[in-house]
Amino acid sequence: MASNPVQGKGIGGRTAGRIHATGDYNRITKVPSSTTFHATGSNAGAAFICEATNNVVIHAANGGVIPGTSLTADTLYPIGTKKVVIGGTGVVYILHR
Numbered sequence: 632m633a634s635n636p637v638q639g640k641g642i643g644g645r646t647a648g649r650i651h652a653t654g655d656y657n658r659i660t661k662v663p664s665s666t667t668f669h670a671t672g673s674n675a676g677a678a679f680i681c682e683a684t685n686n687v688v689i690h691a692a693n694g695g696v697i698p699g700t701s702l703t704a705d706t707l708y709p710i711g712t713k714k715v716v717i718g719g720t721g722v723v724y725i726l727h728r
Contacts, residue, residue: 655677655678655728656677656678656726656727656728657727657728658726658727659724659725659726659727660674660676660724660725660727661722661723661724662715662717662722662723662724662725663717663722664683664686664717664718664719664720664721664722665717665718665719666715666717667714667715667716667717668714668715668717668723668725669713669714670692670712670713670714670715670725671713673727674725674727675692675711675712675727675728676692676711676712676713676715676725676726676727677709677711677726677727677728678707678708678709678710678711678712678725678726679707679708679710679712679715679723679724679725679726680705680706680707680708680723680724680726681699681702681703681704681705681706681708681721681722681723681724682704682705682722682723682724683704683720683721683722684699684700684702684703684704684721685699685718685720685721686699686717686718686719686720686721687699687702687715687716687717687718687721687723688715688716688717689702689708689710689712689714689715689723690712690713690714690715690716691710691711691712691713692710692711692712692713693711697710699721707726712725
């Protein structure tokens with residue numbers, strides 16, 4: 632008879648379950664100044680927050696561009712992003728599903 636190391640140990644012998652993502656956004660990527668971030672594939676952005684809006688340009692997933700001067704800092708924008716370009720100053724957080 633094969634030996635099962637978990638058999639006979641009850642619920643304590645089980646491995647911990649995987650934590651399932653339950654929020655609207657479950658991963659965050661910080662885009663620092665002097666950076667271009669391409670939000671494609673598994674990095675696709677579902678929303679973003681600008682910590683500092685200076686020198687920031689947001690490229691929307693299905694076209695269009697938003698300059699940082701049109702944004703309010705520390706506000707959640709539920710707009711899909713394709714690319715974020717930041718000059719010498721500015722910080723953006725890309726939120727992923």
